[in-house]
Amino acid sequence: MSSRLWLAVAFVLASGASQARAETSMIAVTLDQAKIARLPQGTATLIVGNPMIADVTMLKNSKTMVITGKGFGQTNLIAIDGTGSLIEEEQIQVLPAKTVLVLQSGSSRISYSCNPTCMPTVQLGDDNDVFNKSGTQITMRNGFAEGSVSASMSGSGK
Numbered sequence: 001m002s003s004r005l006w007l008a009v010a011f012v013l014a015s016g017a018s019q020a021r022a023e024t025s026m027i028a029v030t031l032d033q034a035k036i037a038r039l040p041q042g043t044a045t046l047i048v049g050n051p052m053i054a055d056v057t058m059l060k061n062s063k064t065m066v067i068t069g070k071g072f073g074q075t076n077l078i079a080i081d082g083t084g085s086l087i088e089e090e091q092i093q094v095l096p097a098k099t100v101l102v103l104q105s106g107s108s109r110i111s112y113s114c115n116p117t118c119m120p121t122v123q124l125g126d127d128n129d130v131f132n133k134s135g136t137q138i139t140m141r142n143g144f145a146e147g148s149v150s151a152s153m154s155g156s157g158k
Contacts (some may be wrong), residue, residue: 026091027077029054029069031124033097039063044082050075054092069094072124096123 029035039046039058046056046065053075055068067077072094079087099115100123110130111123122134 026093027067028093028095029067030097031069031072031094034066034068036064036066039065040079040088042081042087043079045080047078047080048075048092049077053094056092067092072096 027035027037039062041063043058046058048054048056050073051070053069053071053073054077055070056077057066057068059065074091074093077090077092079089081087097113099113100121101112101114101118102123102125103110103112108127108130109125111121111126112118113121120130120134122131122138126134
């Protein structure tokens, strides 16, 4: 066999291997953050295996999508064309933020966001009491900032 033929065979094998890797690639997203990614060409519909782990939105008049991490774990994303044919399937993995410090005491867990100063935050898996109190305070604070929380509620966030 000539060297050109060997080169052509090697190129075809390498191309096939890289396509197989692309079909099983992993998209990593941080919990509570969004990531912009390219849509596979010809995509008409996106399907997310578990929408509690990630949310995917196709941007109008664009070849991009927004992937938002909603819960820890891994799920799949399927892109299909207008005829319902599979274009591509990818894995989405939602990871915790690297700036979160978790304090565990027995079964109680409290999270802090540390970047660079540590402040309480609400994370999946936190103690229910801490989660509810912090969540209520965050909601009230945001309401005050928007001007939608009445003055009568200001004393109830103890």
